Amino acid sequence: MDSQISIEYGKKPKVDNEQHIIRKNGCMKEMTDVCHDHFRIDKEQSMLIDCQRLLERNEPLDKPDKYGITLLHIAAAKAYSSVVHFLLQHYVNVDQVDDTGATALHLCAKHEQGLIVKFLLDAHANPTICDRFGRKPSEVCALNSFIRALLLKAEIKFEEKRKRAEQSDDSLEEEREETIDSLSDDDNNNDDLQILFKPIPQKPPLIISQILNNDDDNDDDDDIKMMNIFDEKLNYCTNDDISLPYKLPNDDLALLPEISEQSLLYDLEMRYRQGQIYTYIGDILIALNPFDHLPIYGRKISELYKNTESIVSLPSHIYGCAERLYRNMLREKTSQCVVISGLSGSGKTESCKYIVQHILSRSLSVEISLNMKINQVNPLMEAFGNAKTYINNNSSRFGKYLEIHFSPTGNVLGAHLKEYLLEKSRVISHNNDEGNFHIFYYLFAGLSHDTLVRNGLRIPSEHRYMSHNIELAQLDSARQVEYRKKFQMVKQSLISIGFSIEDVQSIFTILSAILHIGDIAFIPHGSNDGVRVKNNSTIDKIAELLQLSSMEFSSALVTELQVTRGEQIFRERNIIQASECRDAFAKALYGRLFSWIVNGINSYLQPVEDER
The missing domain is CATH 1.25.40.20 (Ankyrin repeat-containing domain)
Structure with missing residues (x-):
């Protein structure tokens, strides 16, 4: 066959x-x-x-x-x-x-x-x-x-893993034989016997960036520094490594003598094999995700496309696409639009970052540090709106529309962000091989010990909303370092954009309360399938964090108020209805928090008057 x-x-x-x-x-x-x-x-x-x-x-x-x-x-x-x-x-x-x-x-x-x-x-x-x-x-x-x-x-x-497993088995067998020999030689000296073991060597943790102060437990944000639009520490290549691949003759597939599905796929494959992940088809830029860090981004490459009179003389690139947008806007005096589409994991989020990165570096702003604030919107929204899925470790679970406003001379005036269809259900439930929103994991790694205790947070896997993926909830040393850095970057972005320290602390308090909401349990009460809250201490902690009345909050979960012809009727919820009410409250609270952050971003980045 x-x-x-x-x-x-x-x-x-x-x-x-x-x-x-x-x-x-x-x-x-x-x-x-x-x-x-x-x-x-x-x-x-x-x-x-x-x-x-x-x-x-x-x-x-x-x-x-x-x-x-x-x-x-x-x-x-x-x-x-x-x-x-x-x-x-x-x-x-x-x-x-x-x-x-x-x-x-x-x-x-x-x-x-x-x-x-x-x-x-x-x-x-x-x-x-x-x-x-x-x-x-x-x-x-x-x-x-x-x-x-x-x-x-x-x-x-696969072969390397198999060989390591065989070597491990051989070494364990040798150690077992040596131990047996040693024990047989010292049968009469049992008091001196000790159980010997070799600790498993741990790999050094991968530190993504060293932007922040090493004292991560310090909540003092006065020393937080602004990130550069092109922060070299966030790039995975040094300046010496950054280079563009050679421009190939078939840079625009719309110019091929014969256009068919087979010819397009063949040329895309040939270009990919030669290090060209970007290809034009007319005004469309195709990007093939290499699932690797390539040395083709950064300030030097961006300036290359900025200072080149003819963009077509350089290889196809996301910076080239952004440069064409900017030049068309100035030349035609009309708004420009980029639509980024593709399957999950195809690189849409990264492409959006690079486009915004280049355009902001290309233009001046009428307000000090406005460009820097706009550039921090994307990584900030990733923390609150992205999550690990089966095929993508940083999948956007919402849609966004970002507007950047310019003066007639090309200066940045401000920005406006719209968010759509946030997957709020991910807060309460997701597949076992997926994760909750990133910010919840950053929370446990970044908050100081005193703050965690004050907010009543335990280890992630002990909270129901975090327990679906036990492996992800168990923060090993490498994840701890990585998430702590990202947590500090989230704090930095919020404060740099304009949120106050009190606002930032309130955000983390609400996130802590959402996790506690998921831990509320119910038990039968009364004779009509009614229920009551089993763990009143959790209710008290939520009420403390959200500044609510414990009694009113508990009553709202287990009873339902209906008004008929001006008469108020209280009905008891059963255990299923009470659980659904609890989860609906958690989803609504996260959705409102997400929208509040977006509205805050818009208020701090709203267009200012052009200073001509």
Whole structure:
């Protein structure tokens, strides 16, 4: 079968079991020739629903058919990312082989499904398994060099882990034998026996930046310094390393003699292999996320595009796109707009940062440090609006629209931010492999011990809203250092933009209260399914932080007030209704806090009168 999936339809079974689902979704004929995306999406949604029904009936999700093919094989080959995600969440065997010895990794590599390859590798799929023809997944994707490179890199890492594990086992066995020999020599001297162990060496923590004072527990913000628009300490390359790749002849794919999907993909791949992640197609700039830190950003590169008369003489770049916007605005005297779109993890947030970075460095401002304030909006909103998801460690969970106002001469007058569709539900619940909003983790790492005690905060995993992802909630030394730095950067950004120290402290107090709200528990009370609060001490702490009445707050959670014809009627909530009320309050409180921060940013960055 050469790792192809081609299953003939048999007689349809009476129940929609796993074998029928495999048959229904397994035909791979003309898979690459499907013309309508909506048809593929409908098929993907149908398969996802079928898998969910299997799970509801407690039927296995990784049971193979007579050819050894599983649901994961089908979903991986057809790039049904939602189905693959669902199956991996429920711990199917990621290395299951069919009768040709092919794993799901073989199939998605063969059909060039790069995102699925990444999914499977993140789920610890074995990239060294060979099919019956002796081929690894990296050897069945001869045409796609990016996927091949990804798999080869995974093979190297897998072999390194295997060797380290073997060496660890060997060393443990040697130590065990030495210990036994030592014990046998000293049988008569038991008083001198000691249990010896070697501590596991820890890697030095990765410190992202050294902007702030090393005394992180000090809440005194008087010595906080302004960040430069191009802060070299935030770049991952030194000035000597910064350089642009050579300009290639096919910098604008709109000028190709023949434009087709195949020719565009081929040229994009060739450019990517030569270090060119940016490519123009007319006025559109395509950016391929390298998932690495490239030495093509910073003040020197920005000035290169700023001081060049003809931008087209330089390689395609996000700074070039921003420079064209700025020049068009001055030349045409009309507003310009950038729409940044792409899948989660494609680099939209970073692209927005670079565009704002270049435009602000390009122009002067009529107010001292106004450019600096605007530049700090993006990282500040990331802390409160971004979170770790399954495929992106810094995924934006809201939409934003940023306006920067200029004078006719090109000076910055101010800015205005609009936020849309904040995912407030993430505060109370998220998948086990995802995270809450970043700011909650920064809170535990950055607040001083006295402040944590005063706010009643314990370790993150002991708070219900933080306990969905235990691994993320357990702040190891490296995360502690990283989050503490980011916490101080959030404080710095808030104060630099214009928030008072009292405002900043109030923000952290409200965040602490939200975590306590999630810890409220209810127990049955009375004879009508009514409930009362189990842990009144938590209610008291929330009331203290939010300056509420404990009694009124507790009553609002467990009872509901209805007004009918001017008459007030109190109804008791059951345990489900009380829990929903508690979580709704937490979501509303975070949403109002987020909007209040945005409104504060707008009030401090509102356009000022142009001083002509």
